[in-house]
Amino acid sequence: MSDVIWAALVDPHRRAVLDLLRERDRSVTELVDELGVTQPTASKHLRVLRAAGLVRVRKDAQRRIYAIDLEPIAELDQWLAPYRRLWNDRLDILGRHLDEPDTGADIGKES
Amino acid sequence: MSDVIWAALVDPHRRAVLDLLRERDRSVTELVDELGVTQPTASKHLRVLRAAGLVRVRKDAQRRIYAIDLEPIAELDQWLAPYRRLWNDRLDILGRHLDEPDTGADIGKES
DNA sequence: GGACTACATGCCTTGATGCGTACATACGCC
DNA sequence: GGCGTATGTACGCATCAAGGCATGTAGTCC
Numbered sequence: 459m460s461d462v463i464w465a466a467l468v469d470p471h472r473r474a475v476l477d478l479l480r481e482r483d484r485s486v487t488e489l490v491d492e493l494g495v496t497q498p499t500a501s502k503h504l505r506v507l508r509a510a511g512l513v514r515v516r517k518d519a520q521r522r523i524y525a526i527d528l529e530p531i532a533e534l535d536q537w538l539a540p541y542r543r544l545w546n547d548r549l550d551i552l553g554r555h556l557d558e559p560d561t562g563a564d565i566g567k568e569s
Numbered sequence: 570m571s572d573v574i575w576a577a578l579v580d581p582h583r584r585a586v587l588d589l590l591r592e593r594d595r596s597v598t599e600l601v602d603e604l605g606v607t608q609p610t611a612s613k614h615l616r617v618l619r620a621a622g623l624v625r626v627r628k629d630a631q632r633r634i635y636a637i638d639l640e641p642i643a644e645l646d647q648w649l650a651p652y653r654r655l656w657n658d659r660l661d662i663l664g665r666h667l668d669e670p671d672t673g674a675d676i677g678k679e680s
Numbered sequence: 681g682g683a684c685t686a687c688a689t690g691c692c693t694t695g696a697t698g699c700g701t702a703c704a705t706a707c708g709c710c
Numbered sequence: 711g712g713c714g715t716a717t718g719t720a721c722g723c724a725t726c727a728a729g730g731c732a733t734g735t736a737g738t739c740c
Contacts, residue, residue, distance in 0.1 A: 468578075499728075502688090503728090520737040528656040531652045542642070548639065611717095
């Protein structure tokens, strides 16, 4: 997946923006208030998120309403998939050992 | 989830390391060869990955064998979960509209 | 059209990051 | 103990990203 997406998500403020937009669409002013940052700072973060395709904008009179776009998130999920599979496999193995503690004939008990 | 994990994952070289370690454990020299970077560079990346808990090391004589640790990845997966849920919800809605294109009585046809 | 609101952009400074080079350290072998 | 291999670290440098401040721009209202 694109480096741009990772670069966008690495910043806590930008992840906070996504969290807020997950709830509902918001104007820049709303985001500024919620994040506690200055307006230019928020605008720059939004620019990065836009470049990564993580948010979309629509105009509402003089306001800009930002909405989340989940497609890059789905990409991230795909990147994660093989790791998640590995993780689950290992949990399964652990679970089997916990379920059948005395069938570990192949583990080789000490001595 | 911790910023350290995001910071560790943002670098392509470090993600490449994880990809390689997903396959099997490897020594630093192996990673250096695979990544095509100098040894100090690799060591620094590994340091960051260690700090984030994404890899573990064990000593084998003068070599250090690195192995992946999936727990931070699981954390990332948890962070992703609400987004994935939202994504799936929207796919479902889209799917329903595609399946039953003419039952959209509540959509409000024009005029 | 002038004032006001909402937002974006440019410039600057500062702190973080990645890489290269050189060096230090640890281990095995003889 | 000296040497070679394997790895980590210190330092300097270049790049970059984040925030502050000032300014530009678009839209609304009167």
